[in-house]
Every structure is written in C-alpha cells, then in structure tokens.
Amino acid sequence: MPYVEVRGNSIRVKWWNGDYIVGPDGTPTKRKKYESASGPQPGVPFEDEDEAYNYGLDREYDVRHGKHIRRVDSKTLMKDYCWRWLEAQDLRDTSVGRYRSRLRSRIVPYWGEHAVGDITTWEYEAWKKLLHEAVLREELSHHYVDQLTSLFGMLMTDAVVKYKLRSESPVIVQRRRGRYRKKPREDKRPMQMHVLHALATNAYHVWGFTGWTYIWTLAFTGLRPPGEMWGLRREFASPTWPASDPDDEQRDRMSERYGPHLMPALRVQFQSQYEAGTRKQVGPKYDSYRTLVVPPFLHEMHSALLASHDSPWVFPALGGGQMGTQWGMHYWKPIREGSAARRARRDRVRQEIHPVPEMAGKRIYLLRHGHREWLEEDGHPRIAMETRLGHEVAGVEGLYSNLTPVMEKRIAETLQERWEAFWRTGVWWAPPSPSSLPDVSTRSSSVQVSRTL
Incomplete structure (x- = not known):
C-alpha cells in the first residue's frame, strides 16, 4: 500500500515500483524499491492527502497489471534513446544510414534534451508544424518531412510497446483533421x-x-x-x-x-x-x-x-x-x-x-x-x-x-x-x-x- 508523508506545506506519496534492491552479489534482496511524487504533474503539488494516496494507489495498480513505467526509464533522454534504438534495429546498411542521417540532422538536435516520457502531443504537433513551415519556405521537401515524422512515430511506438519508457505515444494519427494541405506532387509526364x-x-x-x-x-x-x-x-x-x-x-x-x-x-x-x-x-x-x-x-x-x-x-x-x-x-x-x-x-x-x-x-x-x-x-x-x-x-x-x-x-x-x-x-x-x-x-x-x- 502507498503511504503519504506531510512535511510542512508539501505532501509526498511513496509506492512500491515492483523491483527489489540488488545486493552486492548481484541477486535481488527482499528490500523493495520505492518511487515517490509530490504532485500529479511536475510543478503541480497535491491538494490534499487523499489525492496523494489515490495517486499512489493508481501507480501500484499499474505495477500489479504490468503497466507501470519506472520513473528512471521515462526520464531517459532522447539523445540517448535515439542511438540505442538505432543500434537495436535489424536493418540493411542503407536503411541504417538513412535513419542515422535523419536522427542526426533533425530529431536529436530538437528533441535531444527531452525525456522520452515527458514528450507531449502538444509538443509533437508544434514540431510538426515547424517542419511544414520549412516546407512552405522550400527549406525542406514534403517527402523528407514525411520521413522525419514517420521515424519519430516509430521511435515513440517502440518506446511504448517494446521498451516500456512511456505509457502511450504522443503521435496521434487522425484522418482529415485540421487545415487541408495539398501535398506537392512530382511533375510527371507520360513516358514517350x-x-x-x-x-x-x-x-x-x-x-x-x-x-x-x-x-x-x-x-x-x-x-x-x-x-x-x-x-x-x-x-x-x-x-x-x-x-x-x-x-x-x-x-x-x-x-x-x-x-x-x-x-x-x-x-x-x-x-x-x-x-x-x-x-x-x-x-x-x-x-x-x-x-x-x-x-x-x-x-x-x-x-x-x-x-x-x-x-x-x-x-x-x-x-x-x-x-x-x-x-x-x-x-x-x-x-x-x-x-x-x-x-x-x-x-x-x-x-x-x-x-x-x-x-x-x-x-x-x-x-x-x-x-x-x-x-x-x-x-x-x-x-x-x-x-x-x-x-x-x-x-x-x-x-x-x-x-x-x-x-x-x-x-x-x-x-x-x-x-x-x-x-x-x-x-x-x-x-x-x-x-x-x-x-x-x-x-x-x-x-x-x-x-x-
């Protein structure tokens, strides 16, 4: 069960994260590892002890049902995750080269200091908007932007499904929403x-x-x-x-x-x-x-x-x-x-x-x-x-x-x-x-x- 600590005007809740402390010989001991939080979101404190306690109950529910994301994992920086992810892929050298180029040129410079678990849909949509504005300025091609967003989507999907670094992907695909933008197509003529x-x-x-x-x-x-x-x-x-x-x-x-x-x-x-x-x-x-x-x-x-x-x-x-x-x-x-x-x-x-x-x-x-x-x-x-x-x-x-x-x-x-x-x-x-x-x-x-x- 979680337990709540009140210290002055701050309220903190602790809960078992499902792991045990490892001994000097490398084997798990009976001592449990705990995680804690001072609010439901960074910078937002709990209003009272009941809210903190219920928050801890929700975290332990996730642990019991295999849905818990360890805080240390969710705080993995994108600049580390991107290269670990690329190294784990079983791809031909040409595909690895293309992914490495896109990560190095656009994704890591922008997202590198973000924690994988902290990226929100708002932030992703803002980044995608910046890419489309670069297309309008003819700094990037529409095809290249599609490749970047597709790669970022793969990174986030694997962070959820494979590596358990976050609970859900910030990339939400919705059809026919927002302002319509006609994709420029290559001018092709019948081959004569x-x-x-x-x-x-x-x-x-x-x-x-x-x-x-x-x-x-x-x-x-x-x-x-x-x-x-x-x-x-x-x-x-x-x-x-x-x-x-x-x-x-x-x-x-x-x-x-x-x-x-x-x-x-x-x-x-x-x-x-x-x-x-x-x-x-x-x-x-x-x-x-x-x-x-x-x-x-x-x-x-x-x-x-x-x-x-x-x-x-x-x-x-x-x-x-x-x-x-x-x-x-x-x-x-x-x-x-x-x-x-x-x-x-x-x-x-x-x-x-x-x-x-x-x-x-x-x-x-x-x-x-x-x-x-x-x-x-x-x-x-x-x-x-x-x-x-x-x-x-x-x-x-x-x-x-x-x-x-x-x-x-x-x-x-x-x-x-x-x-x-x-x-x-x-x-x-x-x-x-x-x-x-x-x-x-x-x-x-x-x-x-x-x-x-």
Whole structure:
C-alpha cells in the first residue's frame, strides 16, 4: 500500500515500483524499491492527502497489471534513446544510414534534451508544424518531412510497446483533421519513346553501347535503379540465363519455362548496395526476387552487349569495373542535361551532347514509373504488373492470383510492338553494335553497323 508523508506545506506519496534492491552479489534482496511524487504533474503539488494516496494507489495498480513505467526509464533522454534504438534495429546498411542521417540532422538536435516520457502531443504537433513551415519556405521537401515524422512515430511506438519508457505515444494519427494541405506532387509526364531515344542517344555518347542498352533496359523492364541495374550480373542476363544460374535447383526449374529459345528472360537476383563503405551484392529490395521476360529486340541488344565485353556486370562503368557513386555527376547529368564538346582523358574527344528538356531536373527512376504506365495502357492484369515491378498484391487477390506464361508472353509481345511502332514513325538514329566495348580512350572503329529492331 502507498503511504503519504506531510512535511510542512508539501505532501509526498511513496509506492512500491515492483523491483527489489540488488545486493552486492548481484541477486535481488527482499528490500523493495520505492518511487515517490509530490504532485500529479511536475510543478503541480497535491491538494490534499487523499489525492496523494489515490495517486499512489493508481501507480501500484499499474505495477500489479504490468503497466507501470519506472520513473528512471521515462526520464531517459532522447539523445540517448535515439542511438540505442538505432543500434537495436535489424536493418540493411542503407536503411541504417538513412535513419542515422535523419536522427542526426533533425530529431536529436530538437528533441535531444527531452525525456522520452515527458514528450507531449502538444509538443509533437508544434514540431510538426515547424517542419511544414520549412516546407512552405522550400527549406525542406514534403517527402523528407514525411520521413522525419514517420521515424519519430516509430521511435515513440517502440518506446511504448517494446521498451516500456512511456505509457502511450504522443503521435496521434487522425484522418482529415485540421487545415487541408495539398501535398506537392512530382511533375510527371507520360513516358514517350522519342524522349527515351534522346536519352539513349546521349547515353551512347557518354557511355558507349553500354549506355544505349542501359536506358532501353530500364524503360522496358522496370528494374529498380540504380541498385538492381548495377547489380545485374552476366549469368542472370537473358542471353545466358537460366542455363548459367549457379543454383542447380533453380536452373532446372526455370529451364522448363525460360531461355533464349523459349521466353528470353533476365533474373533479378541481386542489387548493388554499400555496406560499411564497401559495395556488395545483396538481395533485391523487399526480397523481390523475380524473373522478367524481355522482348526480342532487348534480348538481341543484350546479346550484342555481352559479346562486347568480359565484365561480370552487364552494365560496367567506362573503366570496366562496377558502377558506383560517380553515376549522378559523370553519367546521368550529361545524359539528361547535355554537355558541351570537350576533350576527355587520354585525348578522347566527346562531341556536344544536346539536353533532353522533358527530363530536365528529373530522376532516372521515372523510367521505371513509365514502364508501369505502359503495362496499364496495354491492359495487362494487375498481378502481372505488380509482380514484374517486384511488388506484392495484398489480400485475397494476391493469394489467388498468379503470373502465368500466357501473361508473360503477352507482356513481351506488347513491348516488342511498342518498339517496332516507334521505329516505323520515322528515320531515327541507332548506334552500331560493337564488336568490343568502346575503350575509354577512343571509340572503336571496328564496328558492325546495324539497327536492332
């Protein structure tokens, strides 16, 4: 039972917190640990002894029913809790890096000196309002603010459910309350073949035949850039797979359905990511291992590309190694924005590259979005579209639906039809198919001129 102490004008109540004092040998003794309070809230004293006694009874009720939050735990500072929480998460290195960046830049500087158990809904709403004002001033993006509030919500939920640092979360999600704020959306246009052709042409001048094939592969497969594109290995490309699959069981099973003489297909088995500062091959996002049928023109393009180099990667960098952090500045920017003619290293001359206005300032990820638009335009079933993009269909629909060979064959046919229809609209430039990968010092002169249709 709690007991009340009256000292002058102050009233204090003590109650057992459910723990026992630990002896020198590390084992609990029979001596109980007590907690105390001088008021129902910090700075607010009890009005009388009855209020104090009832407050102590409520605390002991929580102890008996496993709802008690130890005061020492609730006073854990956010600057300590955030990093302990991050260390306990079982995540890929890329996710850990993103969380660490958000904690360091916005959450810990603002909340670091707050005790986890003292954060109120009022304080959280005020912080969220400051973030939205930063969006209006164009200091932060709406997407980044959503990521921050989502991470803070996870921190508070785990503080309640996992770590028992507070009784309830200050983050209360209410739908359609408060002043409506329309979320700004990225300006997207339907993906058009002439825009892709311009990008692929620029990619050729930057990166050779590898760049030309890279753009068309992304647009006609919907692979996730950059991880799944950079992680595509030779043995999982359509000219070699599934015969070259190192997994005997998977090779035998897939050979019944796929192959250069059945349905050409590539296998999404890896993505390229950095772990502890080292680029490694890991499983695709959400473990979305999948097989993607490719149209005949793309299969032929991949065959020519693989014959031109001996790299283990389908899309090696100009130096022959694996693509890395140099992509944005040295590859995608001139492909999208264009660049003036210049002399590159080893006296290689790169001609002027014209910008692609439709893609000014845009992400290459939009080519994956465009692939989804094509599939919708061509009327493919939802299960076929989501499976191709590496998504899961939830509920009964996903349980009963299945991607069939007929669906895959139809996807390859419609993509091939789209490619051929584009080339029938006019005279378009196509690069020569290389007999060897263009050297970083000079363009290969021994090439066979052909247009892959």
